[in-house]
Amino acid sequence: MLTRILALLLFASYVHAATPPNIVLIYADDLGYGDVSCYGATRIKTPHIDRLAEQGLRFTDAHSTSATCTPSRYSLLTGEYAWRRKGTGILRGNAPLIIEPGRATLPSVLQRAGYKTGVVGKWHLGLGDPNLDWNGQIKPGPLEIGFDYCFLIPATGDRVPCVYVENHRVVGLDPADPITVEYDQPIPGEPTGKENPELLKLHPSHGHNQAIVNGISRIGYMRGGKSARWVDEDMADVITDKAIAFIENNRSRPFFLYFATHDIHVPRVPHPRFAGKSGMGPRGDVILQFDACVGRIAETLDRLGLADNTLLIVTSDNGPVVDDGYQDDAVERLGDHRPAGPWRGGKYSNFEGGTRVPFVVRWPARVKPGMSDALVCQVDLGASLAALAGAKLGRGELPDSLDQLAALLGEDRAGREYLIEQGYVLSLRQGPFKYISPGNGPQRNQKTNTELGNDPAGQLYHLADDPGEQRNRVTEDEARVRDMARRLEQLRSAGRSRP
Numbered sequence: 001m002l003t004r005i006l007a008l009l010l011f012a013s014y015v016h017a018a019t020p021p022n023i024v025l026i027y028a029d030d031l032g033y034g035d036v037s038c039y040g041a042t043r044i045k046t047p048h049i050d051r052l053a054e055q056g057l058r059f060t061d062a063h064s065t066s067a068t069c070t071p072s073r074y075s076l077l078t079g080e081y082a083w084r085r086k087g088t089g090i091l092r093g094n095a096p097l098i099i100e101p102g103r104a105t106l107p108s109v110l111q112r113a114g115y116k117t118g119v120v121g122k123w124h125l126g127l128g129d130p131n132l133d134w135n136g137q138i139k140p141g142p143l144e145i146g147f148d149y150c151f152l153i154p155a156t157g158d159r160v161p162c163v164y165v166e167n168h169r170v171v172g173l174d175p176a177d178p179i180t181v182e183y184d185q186p187i188p189g190e191p192t193g194k195e196n197p198e199l200l201k202l203h204p205s206h207g208h209n210q211a212i213v214n215g216i217s218r219i220g221y222m223r224g225g226k227s228a229r230w231v232d233e234d235m236a237d238v239i240t241d242k243a244i245a246f247i248e249n250n251r252s253r254p255f256f257l258y259f260a261t262h263d264i265h266v267p268r269v270p271h272p273r274f275a276g277k278s279g280m281g282p283r284g285d286v287i288l289q290f291d292a293c294v295g296r297i298a299e300t301l302d303r304l305g306l307a308d309n310t311l312l313i314v315t316s317d318n319g320p321v322v323d324d325g326y327q328d329d330a331v332e333r334l335g336d337h338r339p340a341g342p343w344r345g346g347k348y349s350n351f352e353g354g355t356r357v358p359f360v361v362r363w364p365a366r367v368k369p370g371m372s373d374a375l376v377c378q379v380d381l382g383a384s385l386a387a388l389a390g391a392k393l394g395r396g397e398l399p400d401s402l403d404q405l406a407a408l409l410g411e412d413r414a415g416r417e418y419l420i421e422q423g424y425v426l427s428l429r430q431g432p433f434k435y436i437s438p439g440n441g442p443q444r445n446q447k448t449n450t451e452l453g454n455d456p457a458g459q460l461y462h463l464a465d466d467p468g469e470q471r472n473r474v475t476e477d478e479a480r481v482r483d484m485a486r487r488l489e490q491l492r493s494a495g496r497s498r499p
Contacts, residue, residue: 020113020389021363022310023256024247024301025381026294027076028358029069029122029156029265032320034341035287036358043337044284048295049314049360055369056312056362057410063377063429064318066422067347067354069156070124072317072378073260074098077105077125077145079382079398083422084495093159093220094181095126101144104397106382108146110256113389118149118246121239121260124156127165134161134179134225137168147258151242153235158266158325160222162213162229164238172228179225186210186221193217202267206447208325216267216326232269235262236286240293244300251304254389259297260317263290266324280337281329283322308364311388315378316357321347321448331449344469348445350423350436350453351469367409374407374415375429383498384408399496420491424452428488432464435484458485 037045038053065075070090071082078099082088087098099105107117119142127141142150152165161181164171170179180187191199193209194217201215211222214232230238243259263270268282270289278284294314301307320339322330324347345351359376361367383401386393406412419429425439439454453459453469460473460481474481491497 019309020254021365022254022306023110023115023385023388024297024310024312025256025258026297026312026314027073027121027258027260028290028314028316029260029262030318030320030324030347031264031287031290031316031358032339032341032346032353033343033356033358034338035264035320038360039358040341041337043280043335044278044287046287046291048291048298049358052294052298052312052314052362053360055364056360056367057369058371059359059361059376060371060373061375061415062315062357062359063355063419063421064316064357065355065377065379065420067318067345067349069317071422073125075379075400076381077107078103079106079379079401081379081400081420081422083426084400091124091126091155092183093155093161094132094183095155096129096132097126097140097144099125099145101140103145104393105146106385106398107142107256107258109382109386109391109393109398110389111146111148113386113391114254115389116250116253116255117147118250118255119147119258119260120151120243120246121153122156122262122265123150123152123154123260127154134163134170134181135173135175138165138170139168141165141168143167149246151239153230153239153262156265157232157235157262158208158218160211160213160218160220161225162218162222163225164228164230170225170228173225174227177224177226179228180223182221187223190221190223192221202269203327204325205323205327206325208266216269232267233271236271236289236293240296243297247297247300247306248304251306256385261290261293263287263293264320266326266328268326268328268330279333280335281333283328283330284333284337311361311363313359313361315359319343319346319349319353319355319357321450323448325447342467345423345451345453348423348448348450348452350421350425350427350439351451352434352463352467354423355421361408361410363409370410372407372410372413374413375419376404376407376415377419380404380408380416393498396496399498402497418487418491420488424454426488426492428484428491430484430487432462433480433484434461434463434469435459435481435488437485437488460484
């Protein structure tokens with residue numbers, strides 16, 4: 001114990017004395033633990049991510065905070081577990097901003113430490129107020145919560161509005177063709193996937209049968225903005241170009257880039273360069289596309305001479321899902337590929353596949369290559385990166401984010417003592433044990449064919465011996481169940497994790 005304390009003290013001394021690095025966080029969407037070849041995938045190869053893993057740290061027990069996207073993104077940026085705050089579930093495309101301006105966030109903390117901050121890609125945290133006019137100034141948004149620049153997919157690719165937003169405006173909007181967005185009722189005269197399937201080039205498997213944009217029907221209704229609408233096949237190139245431009249424009253000072261890609265999320269419409277290349281259908285093709293985007297970012301850092309002093313993180317917002325609403329052959333061409341790897345469940349699930357995700361860290365000037373089994377979570381990026389930047393957090397700021405910088409950089413191989421995972425219910429991870437709260441919900445999401453992991457009696461698993469969560473020990477170890485249930489309730493009722 002004394003040796004570990006001394007090591008951490010020396011580590012802290014180093015961090016505060018050194019020049020803070022640039023920080024690039026690449027946040028994939030629906031990328032599973034088993035979707036990456038350095039995590040065991042064999043039917044698909046991800047050479048660019050593999051290269052980063054060889055040059056840095058590959059974490060085997062890293063987690064998003066939630067098994068779905070909006071709450072994971074909320075927790076990442078606010079340092080607060082999303083389940084503490086109402087209204088942080090999966091949002092409509094026209095939802096108002098759910099992070100209140102004025103509160104401390106990961107970008108605002110880095111901003112006050114002297115970083116230039118930018119977000120490019122998928123947002124899905126709401127924009128503006130409940131009466132937002134998409135044809136005017138779109139605020140509050142990222143610029144009001146700590147980012148200096150933003151180029152956004154406002155929600156998701158399968159939700160309207162299907163336009164890009166740069167800073168406070170829709171990109172390329174013709175004022176003579178204003179945008180109307182509706183979620184409660186159809187817009188008269190506008191075709192829908194349900195009523196006009198003959199107009200579709202990609203058909204829905206469930207839901208996703210409303211507004212048609214680029215031959216694909218979406219969730220929600222939209223009229224106008226035709227000159228501003230995105231082309232799905234070009235989306236990865238468009239946002240990667242913007243991310244690279246942000247790096248190039250800010251190379252002379254410390255910067256933080258949050259690059260939130262969309263590729264693996266539905267609708268999966270790869271660029272022709274990648275279409276058909278994986279042999280696994282569009283889902284496999286867009287994994288290749290995502291890997292190529294990672295490669296372009298890494299190449300940019302190399303080209304500009306920034307790689308050595310840039311902390312680069314690649315991870316995902318939640319676990320994988322195969323059929324998430326479109327007939328794209330993802331199920332039929334899956335074969336023996338296991339998107340969640342050895343873990344049970346996936347997106348939406350209480351099981352480990354819901355939140356255990358790829359997590360690769362590279363910082364050549366500091367991080368030694370290898371693998372880490374430390375228990376780490378994205379909710380801790382706020383406090384950890386604040387410590388790296390030398391920024392002090394005030395009381396109440398980033399309330400659930402713990403300083404796990406030593407674990408993040410490979411100096412501490414244990415990581416968190418405990419972690420709360422959010423699926424259909426809350427679960428508590430503590431060492432190799434996982435306790436899943438009693439849940440009366442469905443056993444399976446029938447539309448996505450995902451095991452949700454609900455059990456009215458609760459569940460207890462020993463993941464070291466049973467990574468697939470097959471043997472429920474809830475009746476075998478009742479004392480541990482009581483202790484973990486009690487601790488979970490204490491953590492829930494405390495309202496915060498940081499003192």
